[in-house]
Amino acid sequence: MSNLSDVGNLMYLDLEIIESSNETKMSEYLIQASAKELNNSSGRNWIPLVVKEVAEDRYQVIGNSFIYAVAEAAGLEKVWCIIADDSQETAKVTQILAGETIPKINLSTASVDDIKEALEYLVSQPATVLKGVKIAIAANRIDEAPRQYWQDLKPITKLGCGITAGKKVKALEQVFYLTPQSMPDDIKDSKILNTLTTAELKKLAKKRNFSGYSKLSKAKLVNLLSK
Amino acid sequence: MVFTIEQETLQLSSELEEQLVEDLKNLPENAPEAIVDNNFISTSFLNALGFGLQDRVPEFKTGKGTKAVDYGLRFSKDNDLFLHTQANPHVLIELKGRDINLEYNSNSYKTTFKQLKGYLLSSNCKSAHWGIITNSKHIQLFRKHGKVIFPATPCLEISPENIVDITYKIKKKIEETSRALTVAVYNNKGGVGKTTTVINLAATLTLHKKKVLVVDFDPNQKDLTDSLNINPAEYKFYHCLKDKKDLVDLKQVICPYTKTFKGGKTITFDVIPVDNELAAIDEDQIRTEISFHSLRKKLASVKYDYDYILIDSPPNWKFHSISAVYAADVVLIPTKHNNIRSLQNAAKTIKQYLPEIQQVRQEKTQGLEWGAISLPIFFNGEIISPAARVNAKKAITEIIKKAKVETKIDLTPFFFPRHKPGSNTSIFELSNSAHIANSAFNKLPAVYRYKVVYDYYSQLAKEYFLQ
Numbered sequence: 001m002s003n004l005s006d007v008g009n010l011m012y013l014d015l016e017i018i019e020s021s022n023e024t025k026m027s028e029y030l031i032q033a034s035a036k037e038l039n040n041s042s043g044r045n046w047i048p049l050v051v052k053e054v055a056e057d058r059y060q061v062i063g064n065s066f067i068y069a070v071a072e073a074a075g076l077e078k079v080w081c082i083i084a085d086d087s088q089e090t091a092k093v094t095q096i097l098a099g100e101t102i103p104k105i106n107l108s109t110a111s112v113d114d115i116k117e118a119l120e121y122l123v124s125q126p127a128t129v130l131k132g133v134k135i136a137i138a139a140n141r142i143d144e145a146p147r148q149y150w151q152d153l154k155p156i157t158k159l160g161c162g163i164t165a166g167k168k169v170k171a172l173e174q175v176f177y178l179t180p181q182s183m184p185d186d187i188k189d190s191k192i193l194n195t196l197t198t199a200e201l202k203k204l205a206k207k208r209n210f211s212g213y214s215k216l217s218k219a220k221l222v223n224l225l226s227k
Numbered sequence: 228m229v230f231t232i233e234q235e236t237l238q239l240s241s242e243l244e245e246q247l248v249e250d251l252k253n254l255p256e257n258a259p260e261a262i263v264d265n266n267f268i269s270t271s272f273l274n275a276l277g278f279g280l281q282d283r284v285p286e287f288k289t290g291k292g293t294k295a296v297d298y299g300l301r302f303s304k305d306n307d308l309f310l311h312t313q314a315n316p317h318v319l320i321e322l323k324g325r326d327i328n329l330e331y332n333s334n335s336y337k338t339t340f341k342q343l344k345g346y347l348l349s350s351n352c353k354s355a356h357w358g359i360i361t362n363s364k365h366i367q368l369f370r371k372h373g374k375v376i377f378p379a380t381p382c383l384e385i386s387p388e389n390i391v392d393i394t395y396k397i398k399k400k401i402e403e404t405s406r407a408l409t410v411a412v413y414n415n416k417g418g419v420g421k422t423t424t425v426i427n428l429a430a431t432l433t434l435h436k437k438k439v440l441v442v443d444f445d446p447n448q449k450d451l452t453d454s455l456n457i458n459p460a461e462y463k464f465y466h467c468l469k470d471k472k473d474l475v476d477l478k479q480v481i482c483p484y485t486k487t488f489k490g491g492k493t494i495t496f497d498v499i500p501v502d503n504e505l506a507a508i509d510e511d512q513i514r515t516e517i518s519f520h521s522l523r524k525k526l527a528s529v530k531y532d533y534d535y536i537l538i539d540s541p542p543n544w545k546f547h548s549i550s551a552v553y554a555a556d557v558v559l560i561p562t563k564h565n566n567i568r569s570l571q572n573a574a575k576t577i578k579q580y581l582p583e584i585q586q587v588r589q590e591k592t593q594g595l596e597w598g599a600i601s602l603p604i605f606f607n608g609e610i611i612s613p614a615a616r617v618n619a620k621k622a623i624t625e626i627i628k629k630a631k632v633e634t635k636i637d638l639t640p641f642f643f644p645r646h647k648p649g650s651n652t653s654i655f656e657l658s659n660s661a662h663i664a665n666s667a668f669n670k671l672p673a674v675y676r677y678k679v680v681y682d683y684y685s686q687l688a689k690e691y692f693l694q
Binding site: 004005006010011012014016017057114175227 | 471472473489514516518519520521524549551583584587591
């Protein structure tokens, strides 16, 4: 097949037949100043655009959109492009490799080191909202929490590690995703039971055929279920 | 710059669409032909294709004995109702019941296709450009151009979900019948007379009053351009090919090749010659600017201007030959009976290269175009002794046997087109003439100079193309 398609090819294409769908905001200063530099040099974009073919002689940018914006600002008629295949995965990984999106790790299974590095990355960002979060503590508490059952990142806000509800926990979504396991019905670990809501605990109690649980407080429910 | 890909808008009226889906849904699982016809084809399918009652003749007499095809169709004009004249059909439909399996390559599919082919080639159907086989579960559209019949769509599986779309697309194809048949003349082996075939076939078809365009797509050798002594026009083919914005009109690069006969009669066919830039550029560079589909796309812009577009291609399987075959409806493969490699390469083209091309073409057109098929091979211009003929046929029989074992592809029809049980293994032979070879020095197609050469190529044209 590779023999019969342009995939993998470096091609010199008219800017006009390439569509850029990138909405991310790029600094106008960076674009204009880079365009000037490009014009002052040979005018060749040595770092290529990454495009996919969407129809005959129609292409769409999937990576290095910045170069598209610069080429446009520099008034280039043609740009050098790498032709990629049109799969979703290719688009995703290309944007990650181009530094345009942040890769995520699976928090359900990640190691404590991975969690630590991810938090370090977030805290080191210039516009971070996580200032003051103690990375070592947060990483350790997240690691030890029953995160394999988490449906979302909210339980982190209950770990007392400075990551509070709202934009702080939201910021974590940039680097973490979850593939939660379903919680077994016979779970007795009070630490895990404590992370559940009262309603969830009652459901569990019903499944285990307890009676008279409906008026119990959360603490008592945990107590009942952990026996 | 942002643009959107044009969405094809369906042009069937919503009533017709609903009827089509409804009728299809209501067909019993094993409906026999009469019911498929009565409850689906005649009630909604033909209407949806745009053929009213005046435009159809059921049980159309094909002229092949007393045999009739299920439907002959043609759009009637004011004073020319097809129903009344019953002449010059545009489309033939061979209908089957749902109890007959028309899945691609099933036995009954093959028989039905053969049946349709026979009808399309019979005397009352010369005007037919299209043939359809369907049993309301599968449908396939075939194009007929002169004598050549090739699939215009794959054999499509019909469902209530896709019937509207399929019908619309078939309708569109039928309404936009292109005038040209695009033929790539190709063999992976050199020295089998590709260029000679292209030039003389073009001249012959022109003498038969066909409008012909010849494309020299072998820029390394540019034999065709040189043997006709053509100087590229001001606009270069190379610039046209690399123009992905459709700004350079292909017509600007076309050069006429005119022959004036004694007595002042002139005839002309057109040529797209190799220009010096296209000749100089190497494959790596060409692939930075031109795609495999570029030639096909450019030629599509003149497909209503010519009867035949013949493409000369280089003896390899690289950019130029792939582009040529990708652009073609059919591939004509010259071979030499005494050159076993040329026969093996023909087999390789048919069982390996063409399926690859077809796959890409089908993917790129969402399964609506089939891609190039091969015409049967022919022996090109050598004197063949009876013993040599026997040897060549032995070699071919070996090749066919091997292909059947290895790839399950039956090459018989491509080598022995007249093969029937009881075995007819005749292969078309283009007779040898010293004049053909010598003509290269005269910058003139041999058929224009020598009556006997014209006769030879006329036979070739009639064997393969002219009806």
